[in-house]
Amino acid sequence: MRADARRNHERILAAARELFAGDPPDVQMDEVARRAGVGVGTVYRHFPDKEALMGELVRERFELFNVRLRAALGDAGAEPGDALADALRENALGLAEDAATRFAFMSGGERVFAHAAAESEEFMRLAEALVRRARRAGQLAPGFRAEDIPMMMCGVCSTMGRSGPGWNWRRHLELAVRGMRG
Amino acid sequence: MRADARRNHERILAAARELFAGDPPDVQMDEVARRAGVGVGTVYRHFPDKEALMGELVRERFELFNVRLRAALGDAGAEPGDALADALRENALGLAEDAATRFAFMSGGERVFAHAAAESEEFMRLAEALVRRARRAGQLAPGFRAEDIPMMMCGVCSTMGRSGPGWNWRRHLELAVRGMRG
DNA sequence: ACCTGAACACCGTTCAAGT
DNA sequence: ACCTGAACACCGTTCAAGT
Numbered sequence: 238m239r240a241d242a243r244r245n246h247e248r249i250l251a252a253a254r255e256l257f258a259g260d261p262p263d264v265q266m267d268e269v270a271r272r273a274g275v276g277v278g279t280v281y282r283h284f285p286d287k288e289a290l291m292g293e294l295v296r297e298r299f300e301l302f303n304v305r306l307r308a309a310l311g312d313a314g315a316e317p318g319d320a321l322a323d324a325l326r327e328n329a330l331g332l333a334e335d336a337a338t339r340f341a342f343m344s345g346g347e348r349v350f351a352h353a354a355a356e357s358e359e360f361m362r363l364a365e366a367l368v369r370r371a372r373r374a375g376q377l378a379p380g381f382r383a384e385d386i387p388m389m390m391c392g393v394c395s396t397m398g399r400s401g402p403g404w405n406w407r408r409h410l411e412l413a414v415r416g417m418r419g
Numbered sequence: 420m421r422a423d424a425r426r427n428h429e430r431i432l433a434a435a436r437e438l439f440a441g442d443p444p445d446v447q448m449d450e451v452a453r454r455a456g457v458g459v460g461t462v463y464r465h466f467p468d469k470e471a472l473m474g475e476l477v478r479e480r481f482e483l484f485n486v487r488l489r490a491a492l493g494d495a496g497a498e499p500g501d502a503l504a505d506a507l508r509e510n511a512l513g514l515a516e517d518a519a520t521r522f523a524f525m526s527g528g529e530r531v532f533a534h535a536a537a538e539s540e541e542f543m544r545l546a547e548a549l550v551r552r553a554r555r556a557g558q559l560a561p562g563f564r565a566e567d568i569p570m571m572m573c574g575v576c577s578t579m580g581r582s583g584p585g586w587n588w589r590r591h592l593e594l595a596v597r598g599m600r601g
Numbered sequence: 602a603c604c605t606g607a608a609c610a611c612c613g614t615t616c617a618a619g620t
Numbered sequence: 621a622c623c624t625g626a627a628c629a630c631c632g633t634t635c636a637a638g639t
Contacts, residue, residue, distance in 0.1 A: 384585025392574025403566025416598035
């Protein structure tokens with residue numbers, strides 16, 4: 238990839254992140270191009286369509302999730318149940334601060350997740366290892382599975398950035414964590 | 420309201436429900452009009468815009484939710500904690516079978532909920548009464564509040580109709596219910 | 602190789618004309 | 621009062637021309 242192309246690629250992603258963090262449903266491709274300082278055609282050269290742009294945000298977020306899970310796995314000091322719960326809390330916080338990616342997660346279709354397939358599979362492997370450890374230590378509810386984690390994180394994500402009396406994603410997360418632990 | 424106008428109103432809503440249950444993001448207003456057997460202008464005469472159409476779906480769903488909560492309140496036989504949990508299960512099932520309204524819930528903005536304000540306030544009153552009873556019976560987790568219910572239902576809703584390994588809204592719901600109960 | 606932006610297609614919304 | 625649907629505006633996407 239030519240140097241200018243690589244720079245454009247990054248600029249387009251940065252522009253998308255900034256704009257989607259603002260008023261996500263109203264983001265236009267022309268606007269992304271303008272903010273990135275390129276023509277619309279260039280946006281489409283790098284990302285086949287709008288969904289692909291969102292897919293890349295999701296893929297990068299999974300990479301960040303995985304960094305946290307790996308750190309939790311490497312941390313031999315903490316109680317396994319706490320290590321898992323804290324990793325989920327940190328990941329939730331990261332997502333709460335990234336409205337652009339939340340939008341991609343919630344409104345993106347299959348293709349968005351297909352683009353992050355490798356990273357989400359790695360996520361599941363790491364989550365399974367953490368769950369196994371916590372289970373052995375007797376710190377999880379009997380029927381809980383690693384596969385429940387994406388659902389619960391998706392649920393907590395769906396309450397982020399929404400307003401309403403009593404709406405607080407941290408409370409929601411703790412409710413879910415209580416369901417996960419014994 | 421004239422008889423033909425009332426009939427059109429119902430037809431438009433029915434058409435919207437059917438179409439939004441199919442491929443929600445692709446539903447067009449022209450298509451709603453065609454299926455309802457009216458002109459597009461008539462759709463707009465009855466509903467100021469697309470969001471208003473979704474708002475009405477949400478409002479009617481809250482009415483159904485409230486029917487269940489009232490029934491649970493009236494049922495003196497069951498344990499209060501079970502009465503609450505079962506009402507939530509029934510409401511979740513209703514929503515799971517109604518993809519059109521799920522779309523309205525998840526992708527609708529503030530206006531969608533503003534349109535259902537009266538019904539959602541009634542929902543909170545009923546939920547608070549059920550929670551109070553279950554709390555007195557010692558059947559809820561210490562910090563749980565009625566205000567947590569919309570968050571948890573929103574979370575479970577966000578996993579409905581999505582596919583993925585292990586994705587099952589009933590499991591997600593039971594996880595949340597375990598967090599709610601002691 | 603890669604970039605540009607005018608042009609096209611599609612769909613939400615309006616409004617002049619009709620009953 | 622209410623209905624109709626052609627017309628308009630907006631925005632995702634393409635592609636011929638450029639470097």
